[in-house]
Amino acid sequence: MYLSPEEEKMLKGESGDLAREAMRYLVKLGDAFDAKRMIDIDYSYCFVGTAYWGPGSLTKGLLKQAVNQGVRVKVPTTNWNYGFEADPGTQRFVKIPPAAFTQLTDEARLCRKFGIVPVNTCTPYLATDISWHPLGSHISSVESSAITYFNSVLGARTNRDGMAAFFSAITGKYPEFGLHLDENRVAKYLFNVSAKLENATDYSALGYAVGKICGLDIPILNGIHRAKTGDLKALSTALSTGGGVPLFHIPGITPEFTASHRTDDQGLEEKLTITSEDVKAVYEEFSSPEDKVDFVCLGCPHSTVHELSKIASLLRGKKVNKRVTLWIMASPQTISLAKLSGDLDIIQGAGGVVLTTCPMLSPGKPGPFHTFSNPDYSMGNLLTDSAKMAYYSTNIMRPSGISLCSLEGCIDGAIRGRSGG
Numbered sequence: 001m002y003l004s005p006e007e008e009k010m011l012k013g014e015s016g017d018l019a020r021e022a023m024r025y026l027v028k029l030g031d032a033f034d035a036k037r038m039i040d041i042d043y044s045y046c047f048v049g050t051a052y053w054g055p056g057s058l059t060k061g062l063l064k065q066a067v068n069q070g071v072r073v074k075v076p077t078t079n080w081n082y083g084f085e086a087d088p089g090t091q092r093f094v095k096i097p098p099a100a101f102t103q104l105t106d107e108a109r110l111c112r113k114f115g116i117v118p119v120n121t122c123t124p125y126l127a128t129d130i131s132w133h134p135l136g137s138h139i140s141s142v143e144s145s146a147i148t149y150f151n152s153v154l155g156a157r158t159n160r161d162g163m164a165a166f167f168s169a170i171t172g173k174y175p176e177f178g179l180h181l182d183e184n185r186v187a188k189y190l191f192n193v194s195a196k197l198e199n200a201t202d203y204s205a206l207g208y209a210v211g212k213i214c215g216l217d218i219p220i221l222n223g224i225h226r227a228k229t230g231d232l233k234a235l236s237t238a239l240s241t242g243g244g245v246p247l248f249h250i251p252g253i254t255p256e257f258t259a260s261h262r263t264d265d266q267g268l269e270e271k272l273t274i275t276s277e278d279v280k281a282v283y284e285e286f287s288s289p290e291d292k293v294d295f296v297c298l299g300c301p302h303s304t305v306h307e308l309s310k311i312a313s314l315l316r317g318k319k320v321n322k323r324v325t326l327w328i329m330a331s332p333q334t335i336s337l338a339k340l341s342g343d344l345d346i347i348q349g350a351g352g353v354v355l356t357t358c359p360m361l362s363p364g365k366p367g368p369f370h371t372f373s374n375p376d377y378s379m380g381n382l383l384t385d386s387a388k389m390a391y392y393s394t395n396i397m398r399p400s401g402i403s404l405c406s407l408e409g410c411i412d413g414a415i416r417g418r419s420g421g
């Protein structure tokens with residue numbers, strides 16, 4: 001791989017030990033994928049300091065090393081969510097063990113010293129200007145749902161990165177391969193979407209169905225004429241849940257769709273139709289035989305301001321059923337706007353809990369509220385508006401039943417303690 005004089009210097013250790021290790025990792029990664037050169041990136045979205053994977057934390061060790069060596073990020077960098085530092089109140093509901101809480105808050109402190117802007121969210125593209133990047137930008141990102149949104153809705157370019165995102169933050173570099181190259185951003189499938197899409201959960205069901213067919217390949221979704229931010233968030237997330245779709249194109253909506261992406265027979269291996277029946281089949285896959293509701297979980301990925309406002313309008317003057325726990329996930333930025341608008345007060349006043357964390361990663365034990373990730377614990381019947389939450393919660397949160405339904409249906413279930421009807 002060609003390296004510029006600056007990159008050679010990093011590799012030789014002239015910019016410090018950590019930059020040398022980071023560059024070694026990125027060169028090996030690039031060599032494995034036949035990258036010809038490094039490219040400059042504009043942004044990194046990392047996992048470091050954001051989730052508890054056990055007592056021995058690799059990311060904490062790397063962060064300590066960086067801070068001790070006086071290394072700071074080279075490009076704007078944000079972190080993923082756990083949110084205990086952003087909202088200490090989260091601990092009251094998630095009840096993680098004290099050792100994990102201490103480790104996470106220590107890592108958050110190190111993240112700030114390292115220069116990471118603590119957005120604490122799985123929807124960084126909604127959070128700040130730092131994490132919003134236009135068509136053609138090169139970035140390095142984690143979190144499957146965000147990767148698909150960055151690539152598709154913004155037209156920024158990222159692979160599905162892990163530690164590479166951290167090493168890119170240190171160096172500002174990334175090997176040019178995969179979705180950073182034009183030739184790898186071309187669709188393989190054309191879907192004519194005849195399904196009626198009425199809300200974000202329909203987009204989630206659509207994405208899940210299409211993702212199952214595409215696997216890791218790129219689809220064009222033809223026939224969608226309007227979509228809101230929340231719809232595209234839901235679609236991106238479910239495409240990377242049903243499959244591992246990192247990029248999709250929608251004629252007239254996503255920025256990268258051009259005349260070169262034809263919707264007839266040019267260069268497309270598969271042409272398929274997605275009907276309302278296909279979308280309905282996803283709802284049926286996540287459909288508990290019981291209509292009793294114990295837990296309602298919204299905001300996977302983190303809610304938009306508009307979604308919190310909608311939830312508040314549905315809860316205004318009502319109360320969450322005493323038997324039901326209602327959790328809503330959102331970024332600290334979105335929550336602060338909901339606070340200013342008064343929506344947060346309405347949601348909390350009705351008995352809803354708004355959290356900055358990811359429920360599936362909280363290593364909690366059952367507390368006064370239902371908590372997650374305890375293999376011996378069943379949380380009862382779960383209602384959610386997200387196919388991702390429905391799919392992953394099966395093994396992680398172990399509900400006794402799961403139902404997928406619209407945001408309106410979820411709030412209705414939280415109020416009545418029953419779904420449907």
Ligand code: F3S
Binds near residue numbers: 081300302359392
């Ligand atoms: Fe976000 Fe957790 Fe869902 S990271 S996308 S809330 S599984």
